[in-house]
Amino acid sequence: MEKIAVLGAGSWGTALAMVLNDNGHDVRLWTHIEAHANEINQTHRNPMYLKDVVIPEEIKAYFKLEEAIEDVSAILLVLPTEVIRLVCQQLREVLKHKVTIIHGTKGIEPETFKRVSEMIEEELPRELYDEIVILSGPSHAEEVSIGHPTTVTAASKSEKAAIHAQNLFMNERFRVYSGTDVIGVELGGALKNIIALGAGISDGLGYGDNAKAALVTRGLAEIARLGTAMGADPLTFIGLTGVGDLIVTSTSKHSRNWNAGNLLAQGYSLDEVLAKMNMVVEGVRTAKAAYHLGKEKNIEMPITAGIYKVLFENANAREIVDELMTRTKRNEIDEIHNMLKQYYQQN
Numbered sequence: 405m406e407k408i409a410v411l412g413a414g415s416w417g418t419a420l421a422m423v424l425n426d427n428g429h430d431v432r433l434w435t436h437i438e439a440h441a442n443e444i445n446q447t448h449r450n451p452m453y454l455k456d457v458v459i460p461e462e463i464k465a466y467f468k469l470e471e472a473i474e475d476v477s478a479i480l481l482v483l484p485t486e487v488i489r490l491v492c493q494q495l496r497e498v499l500k501h502k503v504t505i506i507h508g509t510k511g512i513e514p515e516t517f518k519r520v521s522e523m524i525e526e527e528l529p530r531e532l533y534d535e536i537v538i539l540s541g542p543s544h545a546e547e548v549s550i551g552h553p554t555t556v557t558a559a560s561k562s563e564k565a566a567i568h569a570q571n572l573f574m575n576e577r578f579r580v581y582s583g584t585d586v587i588g589v590e591l592g593g594a595l596k597n598i599i600a601l602g603a604g605i606s607d608g609l610g611y612g613d614n615a616k617a618a619l620v621t622r623g624l625a626e627i628a629r630l631g632t633a634m635g636a637d638p639l640t641f642i643g644l645t646g647v648g649d650l651i652v653t654s655t656s657k658h659s660r661n662w663n664a665g666n667l668l669a670q671g672y673s674l675d676e677v678l679a680k681m682n683m684v685v686e687g688v689r690t691a692k693a694a695y696h697l698g699k700e701k702n703i704e705m706p707i708t709a710g711i712y713k714v715l716f717e718n719a720n721a722r723e724i725v726d727e728l729m730t731r732t733k734r735n736e737i738d739e740i741h742n743m744l745k746q747y748y749q750q751n
C-alpha cells in the first residue's frame with residue numbers, strides 16, 4: 405500500500421481519491437482553500453463538486469501543500485489545465501524527494517499548444533519525479549464516486565510506470581488498461597472536450613441523434629488527423645481514451661462540456677455559461693488551442709473551427725451546421741487509409 409497525495413479537490417480529484425482509498429492506499433486530498441479542507445474533514449462531503457457523496461473518513465483533506473505531500477510515493481494532479489503550471493511551481497518549492505507523477509487533467513495550453521505532461525516536465529525538475537503517467541478514459545466523477553463500472557487507461561513512456569499506476573487504481577469497479585502512447589492518450593482526452601461542446605450545442609439547437617452521431621464520428625476523424633500529425637498512434641483514437649471518452653462526454657448529462665454547449669445553444673453568452681458552470685469546462689480553452697494548432701500544422705478541422713467561431717467569434721451555430729453540411733463532397737475512408745499508411749511508413 406502506498407501514501408499518495410491528490411492535488412485538486414474538485415469532482416475528479418475527489419472521485420479518484422475514493423478509488424485509491426478503496427484500494428487500501430493512504431490518501432491525502434489537497435485543496436488550495438483552507439475552508440474547503442476543513443469542510444471535507446468535518447463533514448466528509450464535497451457538496452460543491454460531488455453532491456450526495458459521502459467521502460470515507462480515512463481520506464484526509466489538507467490545505468498546506470508541504471503536509472499533503474510529506475513522504476508520499478506518488479502525486480496525482482487533478483486540476484484544471486489552466487493551473488497546472490502554477491501548482492507545479494508551488495510543488496517544486498516544497499517537494500524534497502522523488503515521486504511518481506500521475507495526472508488526470510484533459511486539456512492543451514492555448515498559448516504554447518503544450519500537453520499537460522509537457523507542462524509538468526517544464527515546471528518540475530527532473531530529479532523530483534521518476535516518471536509521468538496519464539490516467540484518462542470515459543469516466544465521469546459522478547459515476548466513479550458511486551461505484552459504477554468504469555474503464556480507463558494509464559499511459560506512460562515507461563511501460564513499467566504505466567503498470568504501476570494500473571495496479572494502484574485497478575479494482576473490480578474501476579478497470580485500468582495500460583499503454584505507452586502518451587501523445588495519443590493526452591490528445592484524445594483533451595480534444596474530445598471540443599466535440600462534446602459541439603454535441604451540447606447540437607442538442608440545444610434541437611437537432612437529433614443523427615446529427616450527434618455525425619459530430620462524434622467526424623469529430624473523431626479530426627482528432628485522429630491532428631493527433632497523428634502530432635505523433636500519436638492513430639489506433640489509440642479507437643480506444644478508451646479516444647472514441648470511449650468521446651462517446652461518454654458527448655452523450656452524458658454529467659458532462660461539463662456538453663452542458664456548456666447546451667447552454668450556449670440556448671442563447672447564453674460564453675461568459676454567462678462559464679459563470680453558470682461551477683466546474684471547469686476544459687473544451688473552451690482547448691478549442692482555442694486546437695483551432696490555432698490545426699492552422700499552424702495545416703490540418704483540416706472544420707468542426708473544431710466551427711465550434712471555435714461559435715465560442716469566440718459570436719458565430720451563429722445553425723449557420724455553422726449549414727456550412728458543415730454543404731462542404732465539398734468527399735470520400736469518407738480515403739483519408740483514413742492515407743493517415744494509417746503515412747503513420748506506418750514512418751514508424
Ligand SMILES: NC(=O)C1=CN([C@@H]2O[C@H](COP(=O)(O)OP(=O)(O)OC[C@H]3O[C@@H](n4cnc5c(N)ncnc54)[C@H](OP(=O)(O)O)[C@@H]3O)[C@@H](O)[C@H]2O)C=CC1
Pocket residue numbers: 412413414415416417435436437440453482483484485487490491508509510511543544545546682683684686
Ligand atoms: N469531472 C470529471 O468527471 C472528470 C474530469 N477530468 C479532468 O480533470 C480535471 C479537473 O476537473 P474537475 O475535477 O472536473 O474540475 P472541478 O472544476 O470539479 O475542480 C477543479 C478543482 O481544482 C481546484 N483549483 C482551481 N484552481 C486551483 C489552484 N490555483 N490551485 C489549486 N487548486 C485549484 C478547484 O478549486 P476551487 O474550489 O477553489 O475552484 C477545484 O477543487 C480537468 O482537466 C477535467 O477535464 C477528467 C476525467 C473526469
Ligand SMILES: O=C(CO)COP(=O)(O)O
Pocket residue numbers: 510541542543544597600649652653658659660661662684685686
Ligand atoms: O473527461 C470527462 C469524462 O471522461 C469529463 O468530461 P466533462 O469535463 O465534460 O464532464
